[in-house]
Amino acid sequence: MAIKVDTDQGRNYDSILLDIINYVYGYKIQSPTAFRNAKAALLDALGCAFESLQESKELCCMIGPVWAGADIAPDGFKLPGTGYQLDPLKGAFDLGSMIRYLDHNDAFPGAEWGHPSDNIGAILVIAISDMAPPSTLETVLTAMIKAYEIQGCFQIKNAFNKVGLDHTILVKIASTAVVCWMLGLTTDQALSALSHAWMDGHPLRVYRQSPNAGPRKGWAAGDACMRAVHIAFLAGAGQPGAPTVLTQPKWGFYNSLFRGQTFDLPRPFGSWTMENIIFKVHTAEGHGMSAVEAAVATSNKMQRRGIVIEDISHVRIRTQEAGMIIINKPLETLSNAADRDHCMQYMVAVCLIKGAMIETADYQNDSPWANDERVETLRAKIEMVEDPQYTADYHDPLVRSCANAVLVTLKDGTELPEAVVDYPLGHPKRNETVSAVRGKARRNLSLKLPQERVGLIMDTSEDSSFLQMPVTDFVDMFIP
Ligand SMILES: C[C@H](C(=O)O)[C@@](O)(CC(=O)O)C(=O)O
Numbered sequence: 001m002a003i004k005v006d007t008d009q010g011r012n013y014d015s016i017l018l019d020i021i022n023y024v025y026g027y028k029i030q031s032p033t034a035f036r037n038a039k040a041a042l043l044d045a046l047g048c049a050f051e052s053l054q055e056s057k058e059l060c061c062m063i064g065p066v067w068a069g070a071d072i073a074p075d076g077f078k079l080p081g082t083g084y085q086l087d088p089l090k091g092a093f094d095l096g097s098m099i100r101y102l103d104h105n106d107a108f109p110g111a112e113w114g115h116p117s118d119n120i121g122a123i124l125v126i127a128i129s130d131m132a133p134p135s136t137l138e139t140v141l142t143a144m145i146k147a148y149e150i151q152g153c154f155q156i157k158n159a160f161n162k163v164g165l166d167h168t169i170l171v172k173i174a175s176t177a178v179v180c181w182m183l184g185l186t187t188d189q190a191l192s193a194l195s196h197a198w199m200d201g202h203p204l205r206v207y208r209q210s211p212n213a214g215p216r217k218g219w220a221a222g223d224a225c226m227r228a229v230h231i232a233f234l235a236g237a238g239q240p241g242a243p244t245v246l247t248q249p250k251w252g253f254y255n256s257l258f259r260g261q262t263f264d265l266p267r268p269f270g271s272w273t274m275e276n277i278i279f280k281v282h283t284a285e286g287h288g289m290s291a292v293e294a295a296v297a298t299s300n301k302m303q304r305r306g307i308v309i310e311d312i313s314h315v316r317i318r319t320q321e322a323g324m325i326i327i328n329k330p331l332e333t334l335s336n337a338a339d340r341d342h343c344m345q346y347m348v349a350v351c352l353i354k355g356a357m358i359e360t361a362d363y364q365n366d367s368p369w370a371n372d373e374r375v376e377t378l379r380a381k382i383e384m385v386e387d388p389q390y391t392a393d394y395h396d397p398l399v400r401s402c403a404n405a406v407l408v409t410l411k412d413g414t415e416l417p418e419a420v421v422d423y424p425l426g427h428p429k430r431n432e433t434v435s436a437v438r439g440k441a442r443r444n445l446s447l448k449l450p451q452e453r454v455g456l457i458m459d460t461s462e463d464s465s466f467l468q469m470p471v472t473d474f475v476d477m478f479i480p
Pocket residue numbers: 103107108113114115167208217284285286287326
C-alpha cells in the first residue's frame with residue numbers, strides 16, 4: 001500500500017495515523033468470510049438496537065431530539081425502530097447507544113476488550129446523510145470491516161484499561177477514520193480529523209467497574225460515535241490537525257495518557273477482526289459467556305439427579321484474567337442492570353437456579369431475579385479463580401479461547417463433574433454461530449416490526465444483489 005496523503009504537511013503525521021488512513025483509503029477488502037460476517041453483524045446490531053428500545057426504559061429516556069419540537073429534522077437520519085428523524089450527531093449518539101445498551105452486541109477480546117459493532121452508530125448515519133455521496137451496502141460493510149479491523153488490531157496488545165481509559169476511545173478513532181472516507185474528505189482532512197480524535201480527552205473506565213458501574217457504559221459508545229462524526233465534520237470544514245499528536249515528547253498522547261508507552265500493532269490491517277468476531281448469542285458479558293453455558297449444563301445435571309440449590313455449599317469458576325478484572329463481584333451491592341450484567345456471580349447464580357440461560361430482562365431492576373434472596377445467597381458462595389492456562393489460551397493467536405469451568409460442591413462434600421466450555425456459542429470456532437446470530441436478529445427485529453417485514457429483511461440480506469442495494473432503501477425497512 002503506497003501512502004496516498006495529499007500534501008507534505010500530511011506526510012509529517014505520526015506514522016500510525018498515516019497507516020490508518022492509508023488502510024482506510026487504499027485497501028480493498030476481498031474476504032468473503034469478512035463480508036458474510038459483516039452482514040450478520042449489521043443485522044445483529046440493528047436487532048440489538050431494537051431489543052434496547054423494547055427492554056430499557058432508561059435508554060428510551062435518552063433517545064430522540066435534544067429539545068422538544070426538533071422531532072423531525074428535514075432530511076435527517078431516520079432512527080431505526082422509531083419515528084424520529086434526527087440531525088447526524090444525535091442520530092449517531094442514539095443509534096450507537098441503542099446498539100450497545102444491553103451489552104448484547106458483538107465483542108472482541110485482547111489486551112483491551114471492546115464491541116466493534118459500536119461503530120455502526122456512526123457508519124450508518126453518515127451512509128444515508130446527504131453530506132456523503134449516495135452509498136450502497138457495499139460501502140457500509142466495507143466501512144464496518146475497516147472500523148472493526150482498526151479497533152481489533154489495537155485491542156490485541158494495547159491495554160487502555162491499564163491506564164484507566166475506556167475502550168470506546170477506539171470506537172472514536174476507528175469511526176473517525178472510516179467516516180472521513182465515507183464523506184469523501186481528502187486524506188489530509190482525514191489525518192487532521194484522526195489527530196483530533198486522539199487529542200479528544202477520552203472517558204475514564206471508572207463507569208464500567210464497581211462501585212461505579214452504571215448506565216454510562218451503555219451510552220459511551222454512542223458518545224464516541226457522535227464525537228467521531230463531529231470531528232470529521234470539523235476537519236471537513238477546514239480545521240487543521242496536530243501531526244505529532246501521539247509522539248510529541250511532552251504533550252502528546254503517549255506521554256500524557258499512556259504512561260510513556262507507544263502502541264504495539266502486531267498485525268497489518270486487513271480483515272482479520274471481522275473474520276474472527278465473537279457474537280453474543282446470549283446476553284452475557286463476553287468473558288462470562290462460556291460460564292453461563294457451563295452453569296446451565298450443571299443445573300440440568302443437578303435437576304436430573306434431584307439436587308436442589310440449597311444443597312450447594314460452594315461453586316468455583318475457573319476463568320481468564322480479563323474475567324477476573326471485569327466481572328468478579330462476589331459481594332458488592334448490585335444497583336442497576338449495567339452493574340448486574342458485569343457480575344459473573346449474578347449471571348451464574350441465575351442460570352444455576354433457573355436451569356436455563358440468563359436473558360436480557362433478567363438483569364433489569366424490575367426483574368424478579370434482581371430481588372431474589374436465593375440469588376444473593378448463592379452469589380456469595382461463588383468464588384472465581386484465574387486459571388493461567390485459560391489466560392494464556394485467550395491471548396494465544398492460535399487458540400483464542402474464552403474459557404470458563406464451573407465446579408459445584410455440595411454440602412455433603414460431593415463434587416459434581418466440572419462443566420468446561422472453551423468456546424462460547426457466538427465464537428467463530430462454533431459452527432452454529434452465524435445461523436444462531438441470524439435467529440437472534442430475526443427475534444429481536446420482530447420486537448418492533450411485523451413478521452412479513454422481518455422476513456423481507458432477512459431474505460434481502462441473502463440476496464445476491466444485497467451489496468448493490470442503496471443504504472437508504474435498507475434503512476427504510478427498519479422504520480416501523
Ligand atoms: C467487551 C466486554 C463485554 O463483553 O461486554 C466488556 O465487558 C469489556 C469491559 O468491561 O471493558 C464491555 O462492557 O464492553
